[in-house]
Amino acid sequence: MATHYYGTMIITVQGLELLIVDLKTLKPIERVHKELPVGDDLYGQQPISFELVNQMTSALRGFLQILNDYQIDNYQLWGSEALSRAINADFISDQVFLRTGIKLNWLSISEETYYRNQAVLVDLRQQKTKSHGKLIHLIGINSGNTTVTQFSELSFVYSSHYSLGPVKIAEDLQSLRQSAPNSMEVLRDYIDSKLADYQRLLPQEAIDGPSEVILLGAMPLSSLTIEGEHHNTLTADEFDSIFDRVVDASDQFLVEQYGIKEAEVPLLLPEILLLRKLMRLTQATSIHFSHNTVLDGLAINEAVRSGFSHYNFSEQTITAAANMANHYRVEPVHRQLVTKFALHLFDQLKPVHQLTPRDRLLLQVASILHDVGAYVDAHEHYLHSDYIIQHTSIIGLSVHERQLIAAISRYHSTTTPSEDLSHFQKLDTSERLLVAKLSAILRLADALDDDRQQKITRISVSVKNQELIITVFSNDNLLFENWEFSFKSRFFEETFGLKPRLKQRSMTSK
Numbered sequence: 001m002a003t004h005y006y007g008t009m010i011i012t013v014q015g016l017e018l019l020i021v022d023l024k025t026l027k028p029i030e031r032v033h034k035e036l037p038v039g040d041d042l043y044g045q046q047p048i049s050f051e052l053v054n055q056m057t058s059a060l061r062g063f064l065q066i067l068n069d070y071q072i073d074n075y076q077l078w079g080s081e082a083l084s085r086a087i088n089a090d091f092i093s094d095q096v097f098l099r100t101g102i103k104l105n106w107l108s109i110s111e112e113t114y115y116r117n118q119a120v121l122v123d124l125r126q127q128k129t130k131s132h133g134k135l136i137h138l139i140g141i142n143s144g145n146t147t148v149t150q151f152s153e154l155s156f157v158y159s160s161h162y163s164l165g166p167v168k169i170a171e172d173l174q175s176l177r178q179s180a181p182n183s184m185e186v187l188r189d190y191i192d193s194k195l196a197d198y199q200r201l202l203p204q205e206a207i208d209g210p211s212e213v214i215l216l217g218a219m220p221l222s223s224l225t226i227e228g229e230h231h232n233t234l235t236a237d238e239f240d241s242i243f244d245r246v247v248d249a250s251d252q253f254l255v256e257q258y259g260i261k262e263a264e265v266p267l268l269l270p271e272i273l274l275l276r277k278l279m280r281l282t283q284a285t286s287i288h289f290s291h292n293t294v295l296d297g298l299a300i301n302e303a304v305r306s307g308f309s310h311y312n313f314s315e316q317t318i319t320a321a322a323n324m325a326n327h328y329r330v331e332p333v334h335r336q337l338v339t340k341f342a343l344h345l346f347d348q349l350k351p352v353h354q355l356t357p358r359d360r361l362l363l364q365v366a367s368i369l370h371d372v373g374a375y376v377d378a379h380e381h382y383l384h385s386d387y388i389i390q391h392t393s394i395i396g397l398s399v400h401e402r403q404l405i406a407a408i409s410r411y412h413s414t415t416t417p418s419e420d421l422s423h424f425q426k427l428d429t430s431e432r433l434l435v436a437k438l439s440a441i442l443r444l445a446d447a448l449d450d451d452r453q454q455k456i457t458r459i460s461v462s463v464k465n466q467e468l469i470i471t472v473f474s475n476d477n478l479l480f481e482n483w484e485f486s487f488k489s490r491f492f493e494e495t496f497g498l499k500p501r502l503k504q505r506s507m508t509s510k
Contacts, residue, residue: 004308005029007067007075008298011056011096011104013038013082013143013167018063019295020070023303026122028296032066034059037263038083047088056092057099064100077102078298081109082144082165107294107398109161113147114396115297116140116216117156118313120290122300124154135211137282141271142217143167148278149395150206156316158203158323159395164194169270184247187273198281203323213284216292221271233288236279243276314361317396321368324392328375330368334452339367341445341459346438348461349468352496353437362401363438365394366408370442373409386410404435411439411491412446440492444500447488448472451480468498475507 004023009016015035021028036055038048060077067075077096079089084106086092093104107115120138138149144165150157169190215221234242246254246268254260260268279287303309325335346353346360373384389406397405407427427435448456448470455476462469472478482502489500 003074004306005070005072005074006299006302006306007063007070007072008078008295008302009060009063009075009102010078010080010107010293010295010298011083011092012080016056016059016063017293017295018066019293019299020067020072021296021299021303023299023306023308026300026303026309029070030066032063034062035263038086045087048083048086048092053092053095057096060096060100060102064102074302076298076302077104078294079104079106080142080294081107081112082142108393109145109147110159110393110395111398112142112294113140113149113159113161114313114316115294115301116292117149117297117316117395118300118311119292119296120214120216121151121154121313122311123290123292135207135209137211137213137278137284138216139213139275139278139282140216141165141221141274146274146278148282150211150282152207156319156395158206159316159320160198160201161393162194164191164274166267166271166274169274170266184269187270191270191274191277195277195281204326205319205323208283210283210285213279213282213287214290215275215287216290221268221275221289233286235286236284239276239279239287243272246272314396317361317394318364318368320395321365324394325368325372328372328388330371330374331452333454334449335368335371337449337454337457338370338442338445339364341448342367342442344459345441345445345461345470349441349463349496352463352498353441355434355437359434359438362405362408363441365397366405366412366438367442367445369405370409370412370446382410382413404431407435408439408442411435412442436491436495440495443488444470444485444492447485448481450484455481463498466498468492468496468500469503470500471503471505473505473507478502478504 005020006023007018007020009018015033015038017034018030018032019028020030034055036052036059038052067073079093083089083092089106093106096102096104117138134153136151136154138147138151140147140149142165144163144167146162146164147159148162149159169187246258249257251262251265254265254268255262275287278284300309300311304311326332342363343360346355346363369389370385371381372388373381373386376384376388386406386409389409390402392402394402404427448459453476455478456472456474458473460471460473462471472481485500485502493499
């Protein structure tokens with residue numbers, strides 16, 4: 001048995017895909033794709049047909065046989081965000097499990113973007129994909145969604161998501177195009193309307209200027225050629241030349257000249273119009289075609305989890321959270337200090353809390369975002385923080401992880417889970433304990449700078465005789481901090497069985 005082989009599968013609105021990879025080298029061993037026209041039902045607001053579900057489970061049984069042939073028992077199955085929105089998504093998940101024994105894990109659009117980004121970044125760092133520009137936009141286009149992620153010198157800047165894709169566009173405009181005298185103008189106006197706020201909604205961290213685009217996930221566009229030869233890169237002028245030839249071309253010409261599948265021909269015009277608009281908005285000078293998928297990123301993630309690789313992409317999530325905090329005008333010095341204290345407490349209390357590095361990331365994001373609700377109203381701002389976090393995509397986080405972070409932020413202030421049982425009991429037992437531990441740590445960290453005056457900038461932590469001793473270094477009067485700490489520390493004591501005690505030393509002390 002090859003213990004370093006891993007199988008990852010995904011069901012999307014285009015069909016199913018299996019990737020088998022060697023985790024030691026990240027080399028693909030086998031890739032299998034089964035096309036299914038799920039999008040026709042999905043974007044028509046219809047349940048996915050029983051026959052299509054039968055075909056899904058049949059294809060999955062075939063995938064399982066391939067995995068068995070390789071003697072692989074380390075594998076997972078994922079479902080795309082678009083498919084999770086199907087009216088009968090729960091039925092699909094249940095049928096998949098009953099017929100194959102595999103649990104279907106749903107991905108959020110921010111997770112899909114995150115994993116595709118991972119695959120591209122690994123390629124760029126290994127110089128498999130040549131890109132010499134300092135500013136890069138990764139544009140991911142699938143059937144119903146488009147994401148734009150900006151990197152500068154391979155460092156994450158921001159990510160935006162739009163409910164816009166070629167299948168969705170085609171479905172939305174099907175009836176209108178039949179009656180419109182100029183379907184090209186209709187398509188152009190439709191796309192322009194959906195992207196009208198692109199510039200206005202960019203975060204303040206966004207970098208302006210010429211960039212290179214790396215295109216991910218696009219279906220017919222990956223078949224584009226120049227003079228009969230396949231190119232991985234097109235200049236903006238070459239792309240415009242192809243655009244001019246394609247927009248008025250017959251279906252037969254597109255199939256013969258560009259090798260586009262007949263089933264994908266109706267999607268080409270929406271997709272190429274969408275990409276052209278995005279290239280204008282991102283000031284693209286060239287476009288690179290990448291064949292990396294969500295599965296490639298999931299394989300990299302598994303290699304990291306299993307200890308075969310040491311890549312760390314969590315900075316994308318942290319930066320996205322900081323962008324969000326800036327958008328909601330969270331006071332930066334306070335949030336940085338609270339985050340610093342919370343992470344220090346987490347690290348020093350590892351033998352006590354027994355939590356994971358992933359839990360540490362959840363605490364870090366909650367620390368950055370715990371005050372976003374004050375943008376709505378300072379009164380009971382923790383309730384507004386809960387709502388905002390739950391309803392805002394953060395790259396790299398699942399919907400469920402956002403719910404956990406929202407709950408941690410909800411309990412950072414005056415309310416505790418024991419006083420809010422109707423909300424807290426929605427979580428299962430293990431998650432309640434996780435939220436209680438992390439929110440108790442965040443409450444202590446927040447108490448150390450509750451008045452936003454940064455009287456304390458350095459702490460040390462020790463555990464002695466059932467006490468958590470937090471030594472703070474400050475020359476200021478800390479009467480308010482001691483009072484606030486005494487109030488907020490009660491929940492920590494209830495959660496961990498340790499009584500927190502604040503001890504002050506002067507800044508000159510070593």
